[in-house]
Amino acid sequence: MVATYWDRLKPALDAKKWGIQQFADAIGVSYQAVVKVRDGGSFGSKNNIKAANALGLNPGWLATGEGQKAAAFDANVRPAPPGMRTYPVISKIQAGKVKEMVCPYEPGDGFAVEFGEDDASPWAFYLEIEGDSMLPEFRPGDRVLIDPEVQPRPGDFVAARNTKQEATFKKYRVRGIGEAGQEVFELVPLNDDYPTLRSDEQHLTVVGTMLEHRRKFRRQK
Structure with a gap:
């Protein structure tokens, strides 16, 4: 049988x-x-x-x-099924350098990997959510697939580089064109206890756009 x-x-x-x-x-x-x-x-x-x-x-x-x-014991070396690929889960610091460096991370540099369909750019990566600024939709431990080659649209979720050269994950909202002719945007937390960040008030650069959200569910003890 x-x-x-x-x-x-x-x-x-x-x-x-x-x-x-x-x-x-x-x-x-x-x-x-x-x-x-x-x-x-x-x-x-x-x-x-x-x-x-x-x-x-x-x-x-x-x-x-x-x-x-x-x-496999070492997740970084297990083969992906046909039609799939592995994506690195990288740190906020590595993600913050994506726009500046030709090779900010190597395929084995992530602290974990995720399997996914092979439909994103070669530099797509996962970020792991920390803190509660994006509750209730994004919980600590959730992972989001970020593609640096996808331009965001209003309402998309993005990873952006802050003044500490780290990646922060927020909702993208356009506010118009500034005096220098550059697009002014906001990075909006879903948790009202946190402030909205504006690109005309501090240096912010969009690193990439979210393509997928993988949620971590609480498990019973």
Whole structure:
């Protein structure tokens, strides 16, 4: 009998003692989406990666049953499934240099990696959210995919370089054209307890635009 997607998934769920709802919450999908997998379906590429990461499995093995079952010990060297690639998770300091340096980071320089579809520029990277200035939509520990080659539009979320040459992550809002003919924009926190930053009041440079948000869910102890 040919093993199904659920046949590969279920033992890992049992090992974590997760039911369907706990698993659905952990990877950000609906209860019914997991039920469909249980009943003979499978996840698409993005949710397959989320499921594999949550359960410590190799995304390629989970999707096809081929290759190594467990995620490799060193995440920086495990192969990406076909059609996928690895993105480095880099520091705020590294991200703050993206516009200035030809090579601000090497593929192995990140402190972690994320698997994702190979549809972003070669210099795309993930940033990990710190603090609570972007609550409730972005929580500490969440990761956002930033692409330096995508120009932001009003309402987009961006990483921008501040005066400390670090990257800060905020909502992008255009305010017009300044006296020098440059676009004036604001970096807006979602948490009202934090101030809005304006490019005509301090030096701010947009580093890149968010393409994807991966949420960290609180796990039961």
